[in-house]
Amino acid sequence: MVRLVVLVFISISALALGTLSGCSVLPGSSMGEQHDPRQQQSREEHNDSLQNDIVRLDEGEHHPAVQVLLTQAEEARQQGQHQQALSYLDRARQIQPRNSAIFYRQAWLNYQLGELQQAQQLLQRATLFLRQSVANYSILQRRLVRLQNKVDAKLGFE
Amino acid sequence: MTTAKKPTRASKSSTKKTAVKKTAAHKKKPPKAAAQNKSPRSLRQKLWSWFWRLSILFLLVLGTWLIYLDAQVRAQFDGNKWTLPAKVYARPLSLYPGLLLSTQQLKAELQWNDYKAVSNVVMPGTYGRDGKDWIIYRRAFSFADQTEDAVKIRVSFAAGRIEQLSVAGVSEGLVRIEPQYIGGIFPAHHEDRELIALTDVPPALVAALIAVEDRAFFDHHGISIRGILRAMKANVAAGRTVQGGSTLTQQLVKNFFLTNERSLSRKIKEAFIALLLELHYSKEEIIQAYLNEVYLGQSGRRSIHGIALASRFYFAKNVQQLDLSEIALLVGMVKGPSYYNPLRKPDRARARRDVVLNVMAELKIISPAQRINAQGKAIHVAESGRAGQREYPAFIQLVKRQLQRDYRLEDLQNTGLRIFTTLDPWLQHATEKSIQQHVTKLEKRAGFNKPTLEAAAVVTSVDGAEVRAIVGSRRVRYFGFNRALDAQRSIGSLAKPAVYLTALASGRYDWSSIIDDKAVSVAGQDGSLWQPRNYDKKDHGKMFMVDAMARSLNQATARLGMTVGISQVVDTFGRLGVSKYIPPYPSILLGSLSMSPLEVTAMFQTYASGGFAMQPRVIQALTTNDNQILTSYALQGRQAYSPALIENLRYGMQQVVVQGTGKRLARAFNTTKIAAKTGTSDEQRDAWFAGFDDRHLAVVWLGRDDNKSMPFTGASGALPIWQNIFKQSGLEPLTPLVDLDWAWVNEYGQLVEKNCGAIRKMPFMPGALAGRALAGREISCGQASVSGDKVDSASHTEVVIEDKKGGSSWFDWLF
Numbered sequence: 001m002v003r004l005v006v007l008v009f010i011s012i013s014a015l016a017l018g019t020l021s022g023c024s025v026l027p028g029s030s031m032g033e034q035h036d037p038r039q040q041q042s043r044e045e046h047n048d049s050l051q052n053d054i055v056r057l058d059e060g061e062h063h064p065a066v067q068v069l070l071t072q073a074e075e076a077r078q079q080g081q082h083q084q085a086l087s088y089l090d091r092a093r094q095i096q097p098r099n100s101a102i103f104y105r106q107a108w109l110n111y112q113l114g115e116l117q118q119a120q121q122l123l124q125r126a127t128l129f130l131r132q133s134v135a136n137y138s139i140l141q142r143r144l145v146r147l148q149n150k151v152d153a154k155l156g157f158e
Numbered sequence: 159m160t161t162a163k164k165p166t167r168a169s170k171s172s173t174k175k176t177a178v179k180k181t182a183a184h185k186k187k188p189p190k191a192a193a194q195n196k197s198p199r200s201l202r203q204k205l206w207s208w209f210w211r212l213s214i215l216f217l218l219v220l221g222t223w224l225i226y227l228d229a230q231v232r233a234q235f236d237g238n239k240w241t242l243p244a245k246v247y248a249r250p251l252s253l254y255p256g257l258l259l260s261t262q263q264l265k266a267e268l269q270w271n272d273y274k275a276v277s278n279v280v281m282p283g284t285y286g287r288d289g290k291d292w293i294i295y296r297r298a299f300s301f302a303d304q305t306e307d308a309v310k311i312r313v314s315f316a317a318g319r320i321e322q323l324s325v326a327g328v329s330e331g332l333v334r335i336e337p338q339y340i341g342g343i344f345p346a347h348h349e350d351r352e353l354i355a356l357t358d359v360p361p362a363l364v365a366a367l368i369a370v371e372d373r374a375f376f377d378h379h380g381i382s383i384r385g386i387l388r389a390m391k392a393n394v395a396a397g398r399t400v401q402g403g404s405t406l407t408q409q410l411v412k413n414f415f416l417t418n419e420r421s422l423s424r425k426i427k428e429a430f431i432a433l434l435l436e437l438h439y440s441k442e443e444i445i446q447a448y449l450n451e452v453y454l455g456q457s458g459r460r461s462i463h464g465i466a467l468a469s470r471f472y473f474a475k476n477v478q479q480l481d482l483s484e485i486a487l488l489v490g491m492v493k494g495p496s497y498y499n500p501l502r503k504p505d506r507a508r509a510r511r512d513v514v515l516n517v518m519a520e521l522k523i524i525s526p527a528q529r530i531n532a533q534g535k536a537i538h539v540a541e542s543g544r545a546g547q548r549e550y551p552a553f554i555q556l557v558k559r560q561l562q563r564d565y566r567l568e569d570l571q572n573t574g575l576r577i578f579t580t581l582d583p584w585l586q587h588a589t590e591k592s593i594q595q596h597v598t599k600l601e602k603r604a605g606f607n608k609p610t611l612e613a614a615a616v617v618t619s620v621d622g623a624e625v626r627a628i629v630g631s632r633r634v635r636y637f638g639f640n641r642a643l644d645a646q647r648s649i650g651s652l653a654k655p656a657v658y659l660t661a662l663a664s665g666r667y668d669w670s671s672i673i674d675d676k677a678v679s680v681a682g683q684d685g686s687l688w689q690p691r692n693y694d695k696k697d698h699g700k701m702f703m704v705d706a707m708a709r710s711l712n713q714a715t716a717r718l719g720m721t722v723g724i725s726q727v728v729d730t731f732g733r734l735g736v737s738k739y740i741p742p743y744p745s746i747l748l749g750s751l752s753m754s755p756l757e758v759t760a761m762f763q764t765y766a767s768g769g770f771a772m773q774p775r776v777i778q779a780l781t782t783n784d785n786q787i788l789t790s791y792a793l794q795g796r797q798a799y800s801p802a803l804i805e806n807l808r809y810g811m812q813q814v815v816v817q818g819t820g821k822r823l824a825r826a827f828n829t830t831k832i833a834a835k836t837g838t839s840d841e842q843r844d845a846w847f848a849g850f851d852d853r854h855l856a857v858v859w860l861g862r863d864d865n866k867s868m869p870f871t872g873a874s875g876a877l878p879i880w881q882n883i884f885k886q887s888g889l890e891p892l893t894p895l896v897d898l899d900w901a902w903v904n905e906y907g908q909l910v911e912k913n914c915g916a917i918r919k920m921p922f923m924p925g926a927l928a929g930r931a932l933a934g935r936e937i938s939c940g941q942a943s944v945s946g947d948k949v950d951s952a953s954h955t956e957v958v959i960e961d962k963k964g965g966s967s968w969f970d971w972l973f
Contacts, residue, residue: 064331065254083787087303087779093793095252095332097621106793121770124797128768128895 243342552630574783653749699950708818831891836872845875
């Protein structure tokens with residue numbers, strides 16, 4: 001019974017005062033926006049002949065699933081979404097873990113993003129898994145050598 | 159009135175106490191007044207004025223407190239109400255034409271992902287068969303890289319592979335099923351919940367909840383006097399507490415803002431907060447918060463909160479899919495989640511459900527027919543053990559460690575993180591099953607009559623070092639000591655490939671080099687003698703280096719290691735990715751060094767990947783709740799050894815399967831294109847098997863927690879588990895990294911024409927035959943030297959099983 005009386009009393013006084021307190025608001029916690037630092041980095045456009053060949057490599061014969069992902073990666077790359085492009089390429093790699101052309105693209109994108117060590121080891125894999133039986137073998141081989149030279153040159157400066 | 163200020167100031171810090179004191183104070187006043195009735199006017203006036211002053215003071219204090227409370231309530235209730243656990247997902251199952259996929263695996267993965275088998279596939283989250291084709295209605299899902307809609311997928315199979323794939327009627331090259339949720343990582347507590355919007359909750363559920371818990375919900379302002387009176391009446395009538403007078407708002411306040419303490423001051427605070435909540439928020443917002451907050455059970459350390467998670471947990475369904483019987487059951491459980499737990503107390507749960515259904519019918523939420531129908535249903539709950547979520551404690555532990563290693567604390571405290579991992583549920587299942595079955599079998603064979611043996615295993619992809627499966631104990635659901643990560647055990651002969659790699663890398667040895675298996679004795683710095691013996695306690699004389707490796711001979715390996723140099727071998731371990739300190743003692747040549755299965759995996763990864771040293775990794779991508787990718791891993795690693803050298807080493811590791819300790823695998827898989835090594839530590843305390851095919855590397859350890867010996871070797875104890883894992887996942891024969899040069903050698907290890915005393919065809923580093931490295935070893939027929947070392951006839955091994963499948967593998971087809 002005591003409990004009831006106390007509650008009644010309190011609820012009455014609270015109703016009277018409730019409106020009083022309606023004005024105090026604390027600022028809600030806002031979450032900071034997350035940005036991938038790598039995306040901001042090096043958006044520089046390399047108007048390089050390399051780019052054309054990247055498209056041409058897509059014309060070769062690939063496993064259909066890989067083809068889908070390479071196309072998506074290329075679209076993302078053209079829109080400047082490098083991180084997105086890399087994620088498509090990594091999915092392609094998981095389907096065909098030893099496709100030299102996929103490694104070449106990954107290396108090339110990493111080179112563009114200034115990730116030279118990463119580009120270097122991806123190039124090593126691209127070279128390791130390059131087979132003469134691959135469509136576009138000669139283009140790919142030429143590209144690999146050329147990119148290797150670029151990476152070497154940049155690594156040399158550092 | 160100078161004293162009046164003091165309590166005010168004090169009250170700011172301890173408002174509750176003051177409030178209580180004041181209440182007590184003015185209750186005491188009236189009797190005092192009665193006693194001092196001599197000068198009625200002045201005294202009464204005085205008392206009145208004091209009473210008013212105190213009352214005003216009291217109201218001021220109360221007002222201040224309420225303002226403070228209100229600010230707190232709103233700060234907590236606006237915005238993110240709950241810190242959600244980070245959600246961990248397995249790898250998504252990608253479907254594409256050509257994929258090797260058994261229908262058994264597809265079915266299992268769909269079921270683990272809460273897909274329901276139906277005859278007519280019209281709802282997301284269901285699947286069925288149409289003749290030989292499979293129809294899967296995939297749910298919408300936000301993958302790390304993009305959001306994908308719910309779509310109907312048709313898959314047709316031929317010869318164990320996907321032949322054709324169509325999505326929404328259009329032929330497609332690739333589609334993925336959303337990944338399986340494999341657990342939550344809780345920052346501080348173990349509250350697990352899934353959030354749901356009120357609009358997604360079936361109206362019947364909301365109506366039932368209000369009918370049962372707080373009928374006057376829409377009429378009161380947070381607390382209900384009528385409710386309290388009614389409860390009191392019922393309690394008095396029953397003579398015990400049968401009903402609570404709390405409104406839904408009060409219940410929410412109690413669970414959301416307050417502790418479970420039972421005291422008057424808490425009750426008062428609860429009432430005030432309830433009033434404040436009702437003042438600021440609509441009934442809809444309050445009921446939505448209630449539905450997400452409500453506690454509905456426990457699963458180990460994890461507490462189940464909110465109806466969304468509860469319906470997944472108890473029925474493996476979305477809330478929208480619940481039928482009336484299940485709705486009533488959940489609503490009934492609010493009263494006592496453990497008392498009415500349908501998993502453990504089905505009868506009580508059923509009785510409670512029927513009570514709820516009666517109330518629902520009484521209030522015309524459902525028709526009498528619906529009530530009768532629902533009450534006639536048996537209590538069906540999701541299989542226990544399955545319980546809405548398969549648990550992978552060993553894997554989750556590794557996820558946590560890698561998160562802590564690679565991410566900042568601020569990132570991890572972000573609410574609603576999603577962690578996309580590399581786990582392959584099918585391989586994990588295969589690994590768990592293999593371990594459980596074999597450990598029991600081995601114990602029976604050894605005559606142990608109680609659980610004695612323990613085991614652990616790690617499975618990774620050969621090219622990417624993605625951890626596909628990990629088991630830390632024979633009790634695979636056990637959240638305790640994780641042997642895969644933390645058991646430091648002697649690796650035995652698993653060290654040998656490193657010794658042979660050192661020899662090959664020196665350029666002074668190739669597999670046809672002749673080495674001696676004579677007993678060896680090395681004096682240590684303290685004068686002690688190290689005299690390793692072969693497992694069979696015999697000397698095997700002179701032999702090709704490759705045979706010493708295949709047969710895992712201790713004496714020959716120790717001699718070779720001493721010749722190439724212990725410090726060189728220690729360097730090799732480092733290059734292979736072993737980061738711990740390895741003391742340069744001769745005994746390390748035969749593996750008297752301790753490593754965890756995961757560390758062994760890292761070492762063997764370099765062999766499996768073709769020379770790239772990579773640490774096994776479990777995290778593919780990490781996203782925030784608004785789907786920003788925090789980081790996505792790309793393939794990392796450095797080239798530690800040339801692919802040619804690794805290919806050469808792999809020849810030796812394949813000979814283990816061709817003619818050595820892993821011979822059994824050649825018969826089991828009908829191919830010798832498997833690279834492997836057995837390991838048995840001193841006195842058979844540890845049995846190891848590490849090996850890889852073209853897709854996966856698996857390391858298996860078997861031993862006892864008390865480190866005593868057991869009657870098993872790597873070949874008899876650990877190999878069968880490895881074999882079983884690959885039997886279930888499918889084995890793809892190895893493809894060469896590079897082409898080695900091949901030549902015939904005679905029993906002196908000299909290069910000869912095939913029909914000129916040649917006994918074995920041996921591999922050499924590319925270009926080595928043409929170069930000067932082997933100059934002088936090539937001889938013409940009839941000139942065989944008789945002065946050099948010669949292979950002992952006893953050690954001739956001629957087992958060369960030709961691979962029946964021929965050279966072209968599935969991988970070639972892909973290109």
